Amino acid sequence: MSVDRYARHLALAGFGAAEQARLRAATALVIGAGGLGSPALLYLAAAGIGELVVSDFDTVDVTNLQRQVLFTVADVGRPKAEAAAGHLRELNPDTTVTPVGSRLLDAELLAAVRQADVVLDCTDNFGTRFALNQACVQARKPLVSGAAIRYEGQLAVFRLDRPGGPCYRCLWQEEAEELESCRGNGVLGPVPGVIGSLMAVEALKIASGCAPSADGKLVLYDAVENDWRQLKLERDPACPACGAEQ
Ligand SMILES: [Zn+2]
Incomplete structure (x- = not known):
């Protein structure tokens, strides 16, 4: 590991060689x-996280390029997981990148979650979000959850590795509340950029232990008004995902 590469981390109060080494030993499932x-x-690759498992079964479409800044024109038509892995390896050869080009379900999803130190939910549908949350509840893994649509974004951290806190499903109960997609509604390109960057901040804090994570609250970003709000999250004792677990 190059000390120079991470010099601006190592210059931080609270972020020393031990934190960088912890990050180097950590795996994030995205x-x-x-x-x-x-x-x-x-950001996770640039920061020197040890392993990134990147799961996406889609291919790069020209309409993605307005906001999905990991990809270039030459990637259009390529599987996203593989294209992502190529760019991330170029960015930082210290990071092992494992692309998963199929949809992770059930036992496979749980196994992938069990191998991770932190899980990032960067999906856009409730079915996958609920399944991922359930796997994180079961495996007791921290879940960093983000969403962005139109001019709005939101972020929440669920420390499911600790007892007593809420899970994603405590917050969102009904599968009927179909998550709206960017396809029909549009999204201002940098809005997912803002939220995805915040997700990297929280994941890095969890993986390195350099600062406490911002769990137990929902952060809402309104890009039209440049307005930020926070809601405190409570565990729902009747939650179908975590009610019996904690
Ligand atoms: Zn719950």
């Missing part, structure tokens, strides 16, 4: 290499 996953993956 589900979704799109508008949120692009900045999250770029």
Whole structure:
């Protein structure tokens, strides 16, 4: 590991060689290499995380390039996981990048979550979000969750590795509340960039232990008004995902 590469981390109060080494030994599972996953993956690789497991079963489309800054024109038509892995390896050869080009389900998803130190939900549908949350509850892994649409973004951290806190499903109960997609609604390009960057901040703090994570709250960003709000999250004792676990 090059000390020079991480000199601006090592100059930070609270971030020494031990924190950088902890980061180097850590694995992040990133589900979704799109508008949120692009900045999250770029920052995690640049920061020197040990391993990134990148799961995305989609291919790069020309409409992705307006916000998915991990990809270039030459990637259009290529599988996202593989294209992402190529760019991330070029950015930092210290980081092992494992692309997963199929949809992780059930036992495979749980196994991938178990191998991770932190999980980032960069997806855009409730079905995958609930399944990923359930796997993180079961495996007791910290989950960093982000979303962005139109001019709005949101971020939440669920420390499911610790007892007593809420999970994603405590917050969102009904699968009927279909998560709206960027396809029909549009999204201002940098909005997922803002949220994906915040996801990287939280994941880096969890993986390195350099600062406490911002868990137990939902952060809402309104890009029209440049307005930030925070809501405190409470665990729902009747939650179908974590109610029986804690
Ligand atoms: Zn819950």
